Structure formats: structure tokens, C-alpha cells
Amino acid sequence: MIDFKVHEDRCIACGHCVADCPAGCIVMEKGALPVIPDEKKCIGCQHCLAVCPTGAISILGVDPDESMDLQYEMPTAHSLETLIKGRRSVRHYRKQSLEAATIKKLLEIAWHAPTGTNAQGVLFTATMTREATEALGKEIYARLGKMLPELDPQQDTLAHKYMRMAYGAYTEHGADVILRGAPHILIASAPGKIAVPMVDCVIALTHFELMAQTMGVGAVWDGMLTWCLAEFFPDLAERLGVPKAHKIGYCMVFGRPAVKYHRTVQRVPAKMNLVETF
Numbered sequence: 001m002i003d004f005k006v007h008e009d010r011c012i013a014c015g016h017c018v019a020d021c022p023a024g025c026i027v028m029e030k031g032a033l034p035v036i037p038d039e040k041k042c043i044g045c046q047h048c049l050a051v052c053p054t055g056a057i058s059i060l061g062v063d064p065d066e067s068m069d070l071q072y073e074m075p076t077a078h079s080l081e082t083l084i085k086g087r088r089s090v091r092h093y094r095k096q097s098l099e100a101a102t103i104k105k106l107l108e109i110a111w112h113a114p115t116g117t118n119a120q121g122v123l124f125t126a127t128m129t130r131e132a133t134e135a136l137g138k139e140i141y142a143r144l145g146k147m148l149p150e151l152d153p154q155q156d157t158l159a160h161k162y163m164r165m166a167y168g169a170y171t172e173h174g175a176d177v178i179l180r181g182a183p184h185i186l187i188a189s190a191p192g193k194i195a196v197p198m199v200d201c202v203i204a205l206t207h208f209e210l211m212a213q214t215m216g217v218g219a220v221w222d223g224m225l226t227w228c229l230a231e232f233f234p235d236l237a238e239r240l241g242v243p244k245a246h247k248i249g250y251c252m253v254f255g256r257p258a259v260k261y262h263r264t265v266q267r268v269p270a271k272m273n274l275v276e277t278f
């Protein structure tokens with residue numbers, strides 16, 4: 001039941017909802033209010049509610065008057081460019097855990113990232129305390145200590161090579177290159193049966209990382225943690241609450257940075273294939 005309602009006094013019959021519906025499921029006969037004859041076609045994206053200039057449409061029980069107004073406070077091109085270019089992978093963290101409210105706010109905002117077929121299936125699993133993160137780290141290194149000697153170095157995959165490097169750094173120098181001493185981890189997972197689980201997870205984490213930066217929170221995409229939780233020790237992911245039927249899209253660690261960057265890096269020129277005719 002999608003609960004598509006049109007406020008008769010507000011609707012000006014402009015037809016924007018009909019034109020913008022990605023499923024093409026809204027119909028408006030001349031002189032009548034818009035309707036959705038076949039509810040099964042609707043993907044629940046709420047474009048009808050968002051595009052309506054008079055706030056006449058409600059769908060899925062959502063009140064248009066409670067949506068954020070988009071007339072004000074959009075970042076400028078320059079401020080967004082600064083955010084994107086100024087974002088850095090943070091590998092040094094303050095020890096303190098973040099406040100739960102900060103983490104929840106970031107996750108709620110990242111949740112607004114687009115998802116294929118509007119599946120909205122991404123699950124964020126975050127450790128909320130430094131203690132929990134450290135306990136996980138200890139368990140990972142203990143497991144690596146058992147796993148690595150049993151492997152034939154001649155058969156090492158890239159992941160195994162990185163794990164040997166990480167385990168060596170930990171045991172020989174006390175350096176934690178898997179969790180980077182961060183107070184929190186974040187796993188994005190999604191049910192294997194939705195359209196594009198891995199892509200949805202990666203897009204969500206990308207939004208998380210950028211938004212985090214605006215709130216003084218740093219993060220790093222963590223391939224080594226992803227190998228540990230998705231490939232080597234999936235039972236640890238399960239213990240953290242990631243459902244068995246989920247695919248892990250990727251993992252990050254995050255927290256307050258103990259490093260400050262003063263300028264952007266300069267990437268090699270962008271690779272572009274610009275097609276003029278076909």
C-alpha cells in the first residue's frame with residue numbers, strides 16, 4: 001500500500017509529478033487529480049512528493065511539509081569542491097570515542113545516498129565505543145596469528161601478503177595498520193538478493209566519508225579490515241550483527257582525526273574519454 005494522496009486545494013495540475021516519475025506510473029486525466037492506477041509499478045522514490053511545487057503530494061505516509069526545504073543552504077560549487085578535494089584518508093586518530101549522536105547523525109545522512117531500484121537495503125554496522133573496536137582488533141590479530149603460519153607463502157594471494165605485512169607490523173612494532181587505532185569501525189552490508197548490493201554499500205560509504213569531514217570526523221576506506229571480516233573471519237562480522245544473508249560491501253574506520261591537512265594533494269590528470277560523435 002503506497003498511500004498516494006493528493007491535496008485537492010494545493011494541486012495546481014502542473015503535471016510535474018507525472019513527468020518526473022521514473023516508473024511512469026502517475027496518470028492525470030484532464031481536470032482530475034493525479035492518480036497511480038497500478039501501485040505495483042511505484043518504486044517508492046518519492047520524486048512526486050519532492051518535485052511538487054505546492055507540496056500537494058503525500059506518499060508512503062510521508063508529510064511533504066516535514067521534508068527539508070531546498071531553497072536555502074545548498075553548498076556552493078566551491079565549497080563542495082573543497083570538501084571533495086580536501087578529503088583525505090585519515091590514519092591517525094584521537095583515542096576518544098565519538099558521541100553516539102554524532103555517529104547516528106552521520107549514518108542517517110549517509111542513508112540518503114541513492115540505491116539501485118531504490119532498494120534502501122544497506123545496513124550500517126558501527127562499533128560505538130573504542131573498547132569494542134579494540135577488542136575486535138585484538139581478536140583479529142589473534143586469528144591472524146593462527147591463520148598465517150598455516151598458509152604456504154608460495155600460494156599467497158594479495159590479501160595474504162597484506163595480512164602478513166599487517167601482522168608483522170603489529171607484533172614487531174605495535175603498529176595497527178588494520179584498524180589504525182581508530183575508535184570506530186563501520187561495515188556497510190546489504191542483502192545479496194537486491195539489485196546491486198555492493199555498489200549501494202560503496203555509494204553509502206562515500207556519502208558517509210564526505211559528510212563526516214564536515215563534522216570534524218575522519219575516516220579511511222579499509223581494505224584490510226574488509227578482507228578480515230568478509231573473507232577470512234566472517235563469523236566476526238556475524239558476531240557484530242551482520243546478517244548471514246548479507247554481502248559486505250566495504251568497511252571503514254573512523255573517529256576524530258589526530259592529523260590536520262593544510263592543502264589538497266594534486267592528482268595525476270583525470271582520465272577522460274570524451275566522445276563527440278557516434
Ligand SMILES: Cc1cc2nc3c(=O)[nH]c(=O)nc-3n(C[C@H](O)[C@H](O)[C@H](O)COP(=O)(O)O)c2cc1C
Pocket residue numbers: 087088089090091220221222223224225
Ligand atoms: C577501496 C579502497 C580501499 C582502501 N584500503 C585501505 C586500507 O586498507 N588501508 C589504508 O590505509 N588505506 C586504504 N585506502 C586508502 C587509499 O590508500 C587512499 O584513498 C589513497 O592513498 C589516496 O589518498 P587519499 O584518500 O588521502 O586521497 C583504501 C581506499 C580505497 C578507495
